[in-house]
Amino acid sequence: MTDYRFAVDVGGTFTDVFVFDEKRKEIAITKVSSTPKEPEVGILEGIKKTGISGEDIMQFSHGTTVGTNALIERKLPKTALVTTKGFRDVIEIRDGTRLDLWDAYNDVAPPYIKRRDRFEVTERIDYAGNVLEEIDVEEVRALGAKLKKRGVESVAVCFINAYVNGENEAKVKEILQEELGDVYICASNDILPEIFETDRMSTTIVNAVLGPTVSNYIKKLEGEMKAVGYEGDILVLHSGGGVMTSETVPRYAARLASSGIAAGAIASKYIAGLCGYKNAIGFDMGGTSTDISLMYEGELRITKDWSIEYGYPIGFPSIEILTIGAGGGSISWIDEGGSLRNGPQSAGAEPGPACYGLGGTEPTNTDANLVLGRLDTKLLDGLMHLDKEASLTAVSKRIGQPFHLEVAEAANSILKVANANMCDALRLISVRRGYDPRDFALVAFGGASGLHSAYLAKEMDIPNVIIPPYSGVAAAMGCLMVDVQHDITKTFLADAKSMSLEALEAEFSSMEKEGKALLEEEGIAQEDMNFIRYVDMRYAGQWRSLAITIGRELKSMDDALFQFHREHEREFAFSDADQNVEIYGLRVAAIGVVEKPELPKKIVQGTLESAFIEERPVYFEESDGFVQTSVYRRSDLPTGVELEGPAIINQLDSTIVIPPQFTAKTDEYRNIIIQYTKS
Numbered sequence: 001m002t003d004y005r006f007a008v009d010v011g012g013t014f015t016d017v018f019v020f021d022e023k024r025k026e027i028a029i030t031k032v033s034s035t036p037k038e039p040e041v042g043i044l045e046g047i048k049k050t051g052i053s054g055e056d057i058m059q060f061s062h063g064t065t066v067g068t069n070a071l072i073e074r075k076l077p078k079t080a081l082v083t084t085k086g087f088r089d090v091i092e093i094r095d096g097t098r099l100d101l102w103d104a105y106n107d108v109a110p111p112y113i114k115r116r117d118r119f120e121v122t123e124r125i126d127y128a129g130n131v132l133e134e135i136d137v138e139e140v141r142a143l144g145a146k147l148k149k150r151g152v153e154s155v156a157v158c159f160i161n162a163y164v165n166g167e168n169e170a171k172v173k174e175i176l177q178e179e180l181g182d183v184y185i186c187a188s189n190d191i192l193p194e195i196f197e198t199d200r201m202s203t204t205i206v207n208a209v210l211g212p213t214v215s216n217y218i219k220k221l222e223g224e225m226k227a228v229g230y231e232g233d234i235l236v237l238h239s240g241g242g243v244m245t246s247e248t249v250p251r252y253a254a255r256l257a258s259s260g261i262a263a264g265a266i267a268s269k270y271i272a273g274l275c276g277y278k279n280a281i282g283f284d285m286g287g288t289s290t291d292i293s294l295m296y297e298g299e300l301r302i303t304k305d306w307s308i309e310y311g312y313p314i315g316f317p318s319i320e321i322l323t324i325g326a327g328g329g330s331i332s333w334i335d336e337g338g339s340l341r342n343g344p345q346s347a348g349a350e351p352g353p354a355c356y357g358l359g360g361t362e363p364t365n366t367d368a369n370l371v372l373g374r375l376d377t378k379l380l381d382g383l384m385h386l387d388k389e390a391s392l393t394a395v396s397k398r399i400g401q402p403f404h405l406e407v408a409e410a411a412n413s414i415l416k417v418a419n420a421n422m423c424d425a426l427r428l429i430s431v432r433r434g435y436d437p438r439d440f441a442l443v444a445f446g447g448a449s450g451l452h453s454a455y456l457a458k459e460m461d462i463p464n465v466i467i468p469p470y471s472g473v474a475a476a477m478g479c480l481m482v483d484v485q486h487d488i489t490k491t492f493l494a495d496a497k498s499m500s501l502e503a504l505e506a507e508f509s510s511m512e513k514e515g516k517a518l519l520e521e522e523g524i525a526q527e528d529m530n531f532i533r534y535v536d537m538r539y540a541g542q543w544r545s546l547a548i549t550i551g552r553e554l555k556s557m558d559d560a561l562f563q564f565h566r567e568h569e570r571e572f573a574f575s576d577a578d579q580n581v582e583i584y585g586l587r588v589a590a591i592g593v594v595e596k597p598e599l600p601k602k603i604v605q606g607t608l609e610s611a612f613i614e615e616r617p618v619y620f621e622e623s624d625g626f627v628q629t630s631v632y633r634r635s636d637l638p639t640g641v642e643l644e645g646p647a648i649i650n651q652l653d654s655t656i657v658i659p660p661q662f663t664a665k666t667d668e669y670r671n672i673i674i675q676y677t678k679s
Contacts, residue, residue: 004052005597007479008062009263010039011286014447017046018476022058025600029473031653039066040221047228054229059595061235061243061479063263066217067210067256071112071308076209077153077184081113082143082172083201084160085120090201091312099310108311112209113156119143121172129165140172144179152180156208158188158201163491166193184211184250191252192315194585195491202307203254203315210253218246233523235484235594237263239318241300242485242591245522252486255316257308260475265293265300265319267478268443271468273298274599274669277441280466281430283422283456284475285449288327288346290422293319294429294440301433302547317487317587324425328366328448329353332399332414340399342417354394355386363398365418367391368411369451373618373626374657376650408619408626419452423459430460434570437462445474450649450656458662458676469634469670472653484592486518489585496537496557496564496581505554507586508533515590524592536585537564539576545584546571601668603639611636613650620646622660637666644677 005020011034019028030049035042043062047054070076081091091111100106121140124133147155155176162169166189173187188204222234235243238255239262249256261284268282272295282293294301303320307313325344329352332342342365347353351360353367369375370391377386392407400410430437441464444453450467457465468474488511494504512531519529533552537560538545548563561581569575611632618629627646634651642665645658649672658664661678 004057005059005480006047006052006057006061007476008043008046008060009260009473009476009479010034010042010062010064010066011260011475014287015039015042015046016473016476017050018470018473018480019050019052020480020597020599022597027470027599029470029476029653031473036069038220039064039217040224043221044224044228054225057230058232059235059480060225060230060232061237061482063237063260063475063479064217064256065260067214067253067259068308070210070213071206071257074112075213076112077212078151079113079117079154079156079205079209080147080150080152081118081201081205081208082155082157082176083118083120084124085122087160087197088115088118088120090197091118091205093198094202094311095198097311109309112205112312117150117152119146123159123168123172125159125161125165125168127161127164129161131165131167135168135171135175137171137175140175141179144176147176147183148180152183154184154208154212155180156186156188156201156204158197158204160197162187162189163193163195163200166190184208184215186211186251191254193490194315199313199315202312206257206308206312206314207252207254210256211250214253214256215250218249222246235479237266237479237482238485239306239314239316240302240485240487240589241266241319241482243479243482243594244484244486247521248486248518252316254314257314258306258318258321261291261321261323262319263478264291264445264475265295265321265478266481267445267468267474268293269295269298269300270478270481271443271445271466271474271671272441275441275466275667275671275673277464277466279435279440280443281426281437281440281462283426283442283444283446283449283453285422285444285446285452286327287329287447288325288348289323289344290326290425290446292322292324292425292429294433294435296435301429315489317489320429322425322429324421326365326418326421326425328369328451329364330418331362331364332368332417333362334399334402340403340413340417342414342421354390355388357385357387357390361394363391363394363411363414365415365448365451367394368414368418369655371395371407371411371619372415373616373629374451374648375655376631379655412619412621415452415455419455419459422452422456426456426460434573441466443468445471447472447654450654452657454645454657454659454662454674454676457674463675465674467656467672467674469651470653471651471656481596483594484519484522484524486515486590488512488515488518488588488590490587492583492586494583495540496561496583499557499583501554501556504583504586508552508588511586511588512590515588519590519592522592528593530591530593532589532591534587534589535560535583536587537561537581538584539568540580540582544572547587599669602670603668604637604666604670606636606638608632608638608641608643610638616648618646618648620660627660634672637672639666639668639670641666
């Protein structure tokens with residue numbers, strides 16, 4: 001009998017598995033090493049480690065870094081671009097910006113498709129969608145023969161003004177499919193029918209270069225899962241915070257470019273909701289990087305301005321996540337000016353921090369925490385042993401001696417710099433967006449977050465830190481808490497006050513029809529379908545827009561305009577109710593509601609003493625050095641117990657530091673709530 005819901009988050013270092021027993025309302029977790037060359041191997045190893053048969057799995061969902069890694073490592077299939085004559089170099093010209101405006105030598109990464117593989121054809125459509133120049137069929141067939149001879153594995157088709165009329169793109173796609181057979185082909189009008197050719201072309205190209213890779217991965221995973229007895233759908237998390245089934249994943253491959261990191265944001269939203277918070281900042285700190293998200297009034301921030309590599313935007317709606325190079329493996333170093341730095345370089349899994357004993361010699365955040373006594377020398381219930389002497393040597397030699405610091409002071413300095421970097425990132429996603437951190441809770445998860453989160457909350461004046469019971473695998477849990485979702489977008493230019501509501505309704509109805517077809521393809525019943533409408537609005541003459549939710553029975557735009565002015569004031573510190581507002585684009589979120597587990601409350605009886613493990617010296621700057629600190633086993637902490645820092649709480653997948661002047665309390669969901677008690 002199928003009783004288990006499986007969620008798997010495939011990371012660069014570890015593959016995390018979260019299992020919910022629907023019948024017994026119990027949770028099990030495990031971790032295995034990731035297998036980047038064959039990600040499905042790590043997934044199957046994780047399933048095997050749980051001891052659960054594939055036949056007993058009722059639902060399988062996962063987030064994956066397959067797309068992200070393929071783009072970063074440039075392990076991409078041979079791909080061609082077919083575009084309108086005269087527009088071959090749009091993807092190279094881009095929008096003319098740089099990541100560092102003042103560094104003329106810092107070049108943007110090269111395009112995913114080289115110039116020799118970008119081809120022009122004769123065609124033209126005007127701004128209104130009228131066909132000015134038809135496709136030359138023989139020209140396209142000749143191009144198809146050339147692409148076949150070159151061994152092209154994927155093709156992106158992107159014509160100027162195709163966002164308003166995709167007729168010519170559709171013809172070219174059909175002809176090339178006939179000429180090239182099973183080669184993956186996608187057209188911009190199907191992928192992202194929006195104005196601004198750079199964003200549309202870039203998104204279509206990313207979709208094309210990932211299409212074959214993602215398709216092959218899904219096929220392999222489906223085959224392996226069937227071999228172990230699982231016959232259900234494979235749900236894959238996408239950037240927008242929903243899931244797609246294996247049927248539609250290859251079509252929208254670019255949506256998997258941030259699949260893994262979106263899972264953590266979903267988990268933070270769910271955990272904050274359990275604790276009664278509508279405003280929360282998600283803080284996911286792993287071995288290599290830290291991912292930060294923000295939820296306001298119960299909704300995660302969504303953006304369409306994102307990319308894996310700067311200069312190549314992906315126009316699909318995505319949960320806004322800020323990623324910085326700060327993790328347990330981030331390396332501390334001294335720059336040319338003699339200043340202490342931390343990251344973004346990382347020791348990774350191999351050789352890893354010095355304490356891993358795999359050949360690493362550079363001091364990392366993990367080494368610093370071990371030197372200060374915050375980490376035990378035995379992790380993962382004794383399965384992993386850390387070499388403290390190696391950490392002492394690395395920190396002393398690389399940081400302590402150059403700055404004439406004792407090894408503990410050097411380790412503390414390493415963590416202070418790391419924390420400062422992460423606070424800067426927290427400010428970017430909160431204060432810079434017009435949000436006051438004092439109105440938020442910090443949901444901290446990931447293997448390294450518990451070591452740093454209290455200090456970040458103190459610096460940012462965040463009143464509460466929430467650390468979930470399975471913080472090291474929370475991102476995997478997030479994969480179970482989402483619905484099937486597709487986002488249908490369209491450019492729609494109109495004055496917000498004088499526009500025709502009938503025309504707007506007609507566009508939304510057409511988009512909802514498209515969304516319904518996609519959900520039906522996913523196997524979603526009509527009663528489980530939900531559609532949410534958004535309008536992108538901006539002040540006339542500006543290009544920055546804000547997405548505003550509107551109702552399905554629209555009688556006027558007054559409410560939407562009020563929301564727009566209010567949000568514009570918060571986001572940009574400016575609003576003008578007398579200025580003309582125009583609608584720039586439309587979006588429909590087509591949601592197929594999937595049954596989700598309800599995490600159980602768990603009352604643990606006992607006393608604080610029953611959870612006590614040992615006492616050991618731990619360094620805290622606020623206590624002027626090492627102090628004897630109690631260490632507790634998290635699984636034995638009774639519900640509702642309150643303890644005062646300094647204290648250390650150990651669990652299978654992470655370690656939590658409660659510094660002096662902080663208190664920690666467990667709630668009925670086994671979350672630990674940390675608060676700063678002294679101003």
